Amino acid sequence: MSTASRPLASLGALASAARRDTTDPNAPCKIEVDNLNFFYGAKRALEDISIKIQPHVVTAFIGPSGCGKSTFLRTLNRMNDIIPGTRVEGRVLIDGQDIYAPGVDVVSLRRRVGMVFQKSNPFPKSVFENIAYGLRINGMAGNKSELAGRVEESLKQAALWDEVKDRLHESALAMSGGQQQRLCIARALAVRPDILLMDEPASALDPIATQRIEELVYDLKKTYTIVIVTHNMQQAARVSDRTAFFWLGRLVEYDRTEKIFTAPAEKLTEDYVTGRFG
Amino acid sequence: MERQVPHFREELEALQGRLLEMGGLAEERVRAAVQGLVSREAALFEKVLLGDEPINQLHIEIDNRCFRLLALHQPMATDLRAIVAAVKINTDLERVGDLAVNIAEAGKRYISHPPVKKLIDIPQMGEIAQAMLRDALDAFVKRDTALAHQVLNEDDRLDSLKTQVFRDLLTHMLNDQSTVEPALDLILVSRHLERIGDHATNVAEDVIFMVSALDVRHHGPAPVED
16 A cells, blocks of 8 residues: 555644653643733733643743743742742642642742753852752751762752762862753752753753753653753754743644644744744 | 764664564565465465555554654754665565565466466565565664675566566467466566565665665765765
């Protein structure tokens, strides 16, 4: 039988045969956002964003500069609260609880929803103390051996242990950029979050360090729900299960990564992923 | 240092595994079809006809895997050549499966008539075609260009045998008109086997391109243009 007689000609049909999407459609949402609007003063930066994110899935936010992807990421653990003059409308539910409801403990929220930034920002302390600090202030340090165990576990999860185990008490600032970024990931993981938000975590790194971060993301999704903002479309394609495309503060399309990069439903998405703008 | 992440490697290996599985199925279909012709067993032909569907399913699956790898991983150099080769090998193997079906259909017609002659050249063609296919796939797995070149050289033997079969059967048809119909089916079978050799040759050419970036199609070895 020749291929011509099959629906193979449709790229959509090809894309629909995904095996990479680990989303369990019956799993409860880890993150559910309803009609979210976000304002910097009078300027509306996000317009009516609604999205559902399943647990143990890597979701990438892509879009041109200024499209709102980082702003949206920061609404998921209320990091925008620290910017004066900002305002949020709508709901962000994490495990069914509205994180903008009155009385929500933001410190506790940010422990559950960890964040890694574009530029690595280790404390000017030893490798060990960078991890131990968060555990101590969260009352998770336990005794000395428990603390050491948690530090080791976090460094192993961030694929950094083998490189630093013999210099745990040296300054973190002496590490390479890629190692510092993985230390920041280890620091975020140490307090055992459910969700890890990553804001362009590899954009300041060389290709080898980027590869290690990407592989780490791939491994970490077994344990965590990961949302990653990236301006690098190829990175989004390589690491994520689902991709959301933002444009001018709106969520244009959200689907399986394979679908977004092979047969997007929206022309705007098509134009962006094929490099016609952005 | 490899650019691609390890899970990309795992997916490439899985792709290779599925191609080999498809090659094994296609080779088995050819073997059964030729065996059915020699032993005049209709059951073998039915087996071949039923066996085409798994090959068709693999054909689609492998295309999807290649498409996904190209779209999501933007492979370069060897990786890019490996996936492009896989797309082409996939098509060749599916066509081999189709040709096995064609042999089985011709075989069903052939055994409804008395035998034209004792079959000698056609089983030999079948063995050569299967060996070419097997060697081409071995060359693919082992990245063995020497073995791939051997496959290219074997193709001439198949072409000669096909010409020989045609001449032989032409003599039978001229001598006895009642043999025209079954003899034509045998000529068709020889043609299908020769085409299977051509597909094995294509696979071998793709292996050479994949391993050494040399395009040996049509005009012999030539470096790929920058």
